[in-house]
Amino acid sequence: MNPLRILLFPWWLAELATGAKAFSDNPLIGSPLLNRWGLHVGRVRIAAALAxxxxxxxxxxxxxxxxAAFERDGFVMKRDFLPPQEFARLREEALSYRGPAREMVQGDTITRRMALDPAALDAMPGVRxxxxxxxxRGLMRYVGSFDSEPVGYIQxxxxxxxxxxxxxxxALHADTFHATVKAFYFLTDVxxxxxxxxxxxxxxxxxxxRLAWEKxxxxxxxxxxxxxxSRGSLRIRxxxxxxxxxxxxxxFAVPANTLVVADTSGFHARGPSVRPSIRxxxxxxxxxxxxxxxxxxxLLSLPGIAERRANWMWAARDRFRAWLGQPWRDAGIKTPAAPAAEDVGG
Incomplete structure (x- = not known):
């Protein structure tokens, strides 16, 4: 046996008690034999009960x-989340904001994110x-099942x-095997x-x-x-x-000022777009x-830490790119709805 595998075994074993999900990275999590015996399904059951x-x-x-809406559907949708005048001010504030942006290209689509860090929140008091x-906060915490501060962006x-x-x-998929929360507050009509x-x-x-399918x-x-x-985000047709x-x-073809908060251990996707569009x-x-x-x-929810996590995660990937990878390229200073750069063509 490879000595390195022996040294890594305690790490792989410890990961079973965490949110580690990649079947391809951990030979215990990805073991066909252990999963026939119920390892993966056991983790799913325990995580669901705790959630x-x-x-x-x-x-x-x-x-x-x-x-009741969440228990039935796995999401909560709130149209007209803010009063019209308040939303109009927030929308203008957010869409006119200029700040550091990161972009990731996946296929024919760019995802752009601008961290809601202290500088951004000072510039956008309505968003803060x-x-x-x-x-x-209540919806984020209930759906996510933790009294924790989420990481935020303009996306x-x-x-x-x-x-x-x-x-x-x-493609329809689950983000991971356990409860996790994402919120989408649409600033543009969809x-x-x-x-x-x-x-x-x-x-x-x-x-x-679902458990039989997971197994x-x-x-x-x-x-x-x-x-x-194989990375742990299972796809389904x-x-x-x-x-x-x-x-x-x-x-969710919805007007602006609609909030959707969802548990993305449920199956979800980004619907196909038949034309160039910006959301x-x-x-x-x-x-x-x-x-x-x-x-x-x-501890990561403490003031002074919570709003800096996005930038810290990007910086860590920049520094340790060779080990962690870095799909998020620095896109410079932009507004949220700025057009795509010219160097992303096929």
Missing amino acids: RSRRQRLSGLISAEER TLIRSAKW TILSHVNDREPDPQT DAEEGPFVYVPGSHRMTPE ERSIRARDGLDRLS QDELASLGLPAPKA VEIWTYGRRNPFLPWTGFD
Whole structure:
């Protein structure tokens, strides 16, 4: 046996008690034999039970109607989230903001992100008020199942910027095997044919059918599935949904000033766009170790730390690019809706 594998075994074993998800990176997580015996499904079951327990303790943060919508669908949608005049001011503030941007090219699509760091929040007091409001914080915490501060950005999706293959995010997938939260607060209207967010209602529930699907996928994930599935973000075809007792995906073709907060362990995607388009949103996400029994005690949520995490993560990838990789290139100073750079052609 390779001595390095012996040295790494304690690390691989410890990762079983964390959110580590890549079947291709950890020979225990990716072991077909262990997953036939139920390793992956066991992690899914435990994580789901702990998420339910944490949400029960956070249930007072949102209304009974919102809780019922989430339990049924896996997401909460709020149209007209802000009063019209307040939204108009926030939208103008956000779309006119100029700041450091990062971009990632996936297929024919660019995702642009501008961190909601201290400088950005000072320049956009309306955005700061929004993400610190009780309504926003309550939904993020309940859906994510942790009393933790999410990481926030202004995010822009620019579709059909080159002639490459389709955006891989248009394939239905689960982000990971456990509860995790993403929020989309749309600053622009979203057309049904211009890459709307898509979610399969009810797919956040770990039903017997879903667990059987997870087990079958986990056995083949290391070597027999696509690259992103082997990395732990399992893909599913739309024609498979009925066998899991799930409906067709719902596309969020919605007006600006709509908020969607979703558990992205459920199946979701970026809808296909039939033409070049730009979608701008305030986008936040939260993901913690799913095996923690408590809801809080998150040092990364402390003021002065929480709003700097995005830049720290980018800086770490810049510095250790050879080991961590860095898909987010520095795109300079931009406004959120600035057109794509000329050097992203096919």
